[in-house]
Amino acid sequence: MADDRELWERVNRGDTRAFELFYRENAERLQGFLVQLLGAPQAAEDVMQETFLQLWKRMNGFQPDGSLRAYLFGIARKQAAEWWRRRDPTREPGVEDTERPKAEAALLVGDAFARLGADQRTLLWLREVEGQSYAELAQILGIPVGTVRSRLSAARQELRLIWRGDRVVKKESA
Numbered sequence: 001m002a003d004d005r006e007l008w009e010r011v012n013r014g015d016t017r018a019f020e021l022f023y024r025e026n027a028e029r030l031q032g033f034l035v036q037l038l039g040a041p042q043a044a045e046d047v048m049q050e051t052f053l054q055l056w057k058r059m060n061g062f063q064p065d066g067s068l069r070a071y072l073f074g075i076a077r078k079q080a081a082e083w084w085r086r087r088d089p090t091r092e093p094g095v096e097d098t099e100r101p102k103a104e105a106a107l108l109v110g111d112a113f114a115r116l117g118a119d120q121r122t123l124l125w126l127r128e129v130e131g132q133s134y135a136e137l138a139q140i141l142g143i144p145v146g147t148v149r150s151r152l153s154a155a156r157q158e159l160r161l162i163w164r165g166d167r168v169v170k171k172e173s174a
Contacts, residue, residue, distance in 0.1 A: 004068040004069075005125075007022060007068060008068060011056070018112065019056060020070070022086075023029060023052055023058065026069060026072060027052070029130055030048050030072065030073065030076055030142040031044050031045060031048045032048050032129065032130075033045055033076065033125055033126065033129075033130060034048055034076055034080055034114075036050075036121060036122075036125045036129075037077070037116075037118070037121070037122060037125075038080055038083060038084075041053050043083060046083075047076065047079045047080055047083050048076065050079050051072065051075050051076040051079050052072075054075055054079070055071075055072055055075055063139045067109060067133075067135075067136050067139065069132075069136070070132065070136035070140050071139070071140075072131070073126060073132070073136075073140045074139065074140040074141070074142070075101070076142070077122060077140060084162050091097065101143075112159060112162045112163050113159070115162045116158055116159060116162065117158075118154060119155075120151070120155035120159075121152070123137065123141070123148070123151055123155050124152070124156070124159065126140065127152055134149060137152075
């Protein structure tokens with residue numbers, strides 16, 4: 001795939017092949033990230049599609065000196081927050097949990113991860129699962145790199161405390 005500047009220019013010119021390639025390279029990872037944020041695979045699919053649609057419509061918001069993938073994940077994070085705001089509060093909580101993997105280990109890790117606050121889950125997922133760099137995280141979240149480092153450290157410590165059973169954290173919405 002071309003570098004981000006070239007890709008950005010091709011997509012801005014309406015090159016659907018370039019956009020399709022970018023979609024194929026990033027859709028699965030983006031959906032995994034959104035499932036972690038939203039807890040529901042169908043909602044994640046919907047938000048992912050909205051994210052790519054927004055990217056296609058508004059490519060001019062991307063600064064070619066940054067990572068296009070980080071820009072995409074930043075849009076997705078904002079779309080997920082919007083999904084949470086629109087969500088019906090009377091809806092029965094935990095319905096999505098029936099779709100979680102049945103393996104005991106996955107349930108234990110998922111439970112510990114779910115006890116983190118939404119910001120900490122987002123940060124850990126992007127860094128540890130998606131492999132985003134500190135600079136990309138700073139771009140996605142709109143915060144300085146030093147703040148990314150300190151928040152990651154705090155999130156890791158919180159996860160350790162939860163895993164050992166030393167802490168019960170209330171789950172918050174995005």
